[in-house]
Amino acid sequence: MAAIRDDLTYAFGAGRLTPQRQTIAESARSLGRAFTIDDLAEEARYRDPSIGVATVYRAVSAMEATGWLERVGERAGSVLYAQCGAGDRHHHHLVCTSCGRVEPAECPLHDVAAHAATSGFVITNHEVTLYGLCPACLATGS
Amino acid sequence: MAAIRDDLTYAFGAGRLTPQRQTIAESARSLGRAFTIDDLAEEARYRDPSIGVATVYRAVSAMEATGWLERVGERAGSVLYAQCGAGDRHHHHLVCTSCGRVEPAECPLHDVAAHAATSGFVITNHEVTLYGLCPACLATGS
DNA sequence: TCCAAAGTGAGAACGATTATCACTTGGCTC
DNA sequence: GAGCCAAGTGATAATCGTTCTCACTTTGGA
Ligand SMILES: [Mn+2]
Ligand SMILES: [Mn+2]
Ligand SMILES: [Zn+2]
Ligand SMILES: [Zn+2]
Numbered sequence: 001m002a003a004i005r006d007d008l009t010y011a012f013g014a015g016r017l018t019p020q021r022q023t024i025a026e027s028a029r030s031l032g033r034a035f036t037i038d039d040l041a042e043e044a045r046y047r048d049p050s051i052g053v054a055t056v057y058r059a060v061s062a063m064e065a066t067g068w069l070e071r072v073g074e075r076a077g078s079v080l081y082a083q084c085g086a087g088d089r090h091h092h093h094l095v096c097t098s099c100g101r102v103e104p105a106e107c108p109l110h111d112v113a114a115h116a117a118t119s120g121f122v123i124t125n126h127e128v129t130l131y132g133l134c135p136a137c138l139a140t141g142s
Numbered sequence: 143m144a145a146i147r148d149d150l151t152y153a154f155g156a157g158r159l160t161p162q163r164q165t166i167a168e169s170a171r172s173l174g175r176a177f178t179i180d181d182l183a184e185e186a187r188y189r190d191p192s193i194g195v196a197t198v199y200r201a202v203s204a205m206e207a208t209g210w211l212e213r214v215g216e217r218a219g220s221v222l223y224a225q226c227g228a229g230d231r232h233h234h235h236l237v238c239t240s241c242g243r244v245e246p247a248e249c250p251l252h253d254v255a256a257h258a259a260t261s262g263f264v265i266t267n268h269e270v271t272l273y274g275l276c277p278a279c280l281a282t283g284s
Numbered sequence: 285t286c287c288a289a290a291g292t293g294a295g296a297a298c299g300a301t302t303a304t305c306a307c308t309t310g311g312c313t314c
Numbered sequence: 315g316a317g318c319c320a321a322g323t324g325a326t327a328a329t330c331g332t333t334c335t336c337a338c339t340t341t342g343g344a
Contacts, residue, residue: 015321015322016309016310016311016321016322018309018310018321018322018323020322020323021322036300037300037301038300050323050324051323051324052323052324052325053324053325054301054302054303054323054324054325054326055322055323055324057300057301057302058322058323077299077300077331077332078299078300078301079300079301094261094263094265096263097266103261103263105254105257106253106254106257108250108251108253108254109250109270111248111250112247112248112250112270115247115248119236119245120276120277120280122275122280123236124239124275127269127270128251128254128269128270131265131266131269132263132264132265132266133263133264133266134262134263135262135263138262138264157290157291158290158291158340158341158342160290160291160292160340160341162291162292163291178331179331179332180331192292192293193292193293194292194293194294195293195294195332196292196293196294196295196332196333196334197291197292197293199331199332199333200291200292219300219301219330219331220330220331220332221331221332
């Protein structure tokens, strides 16, 4: 069963769930992998051609603010997003560099945080992203 | 003593060490913190106003290719670079979000790599960046 | 010295993202 | 249910970091 934040009704928090936003959120979920704004706009406009690109940008900003989407890297100058697959739990990401599949990864930074403390730095935030090949892409050799 | 890659003569590898490139590399080193292309260009053009912005971009690309510079994040839509402070050793970065100071950090990913292997992913690359406050910024409360 | 490749600088072009603005819509109050 | 108004929309222009182009200069080896 999915974590509560995976439910579409949480995508926009206190914001309105308009028909356009619903289409955009469903598009994001249906992609099932990391995507650029352009990827998402293409899918959303396939379902409803009247949706403007600016609306997709605004919807992504809103979904990122609630944590329903996360940025997981970049591709050719564009930000890569993925639906958060682990609810509220603190985690990071495995990103398949071939197909874009994304899987949550444990946070490995407890030791490093301790080390940093001895150097005088106080860590307030961190980013971890792993890139590689998912089982499917390994099997097909792509 | 600094690791060998910290020496300016390694900044451009097989490329030419022109006067402009020397000025740019010295500027990067003198900044002593994470910087954007714009920060670097400002410093370099202070020393030699005839240096064009395109030359700074090209020099940074070359220095990134040799590993003498690394990208350590972004700020307001621009890529953040820092001089690599740990030679050839595999490492990551502590970045002070207040003053931009950068310090090498150990790689904490051995456990995670093992975990990923059990999920079928094969990791080929990873990124880790820690953000926080350096001792100096903690002391001044900035 | 000569030459070909590498590098330079000015400016144009590019492309992702953001701002603007007139208009529409959703959800609340009465 | 009608009225209100903040929130959202879509087209388009603007922004801005980065890359490209091109004529020119410099470099370092033959
Ligand atoms: Mn996630
Ligand atoms: Mn480094
Ligand atoms: Zn894959
Ligand atoms: Zn600091």
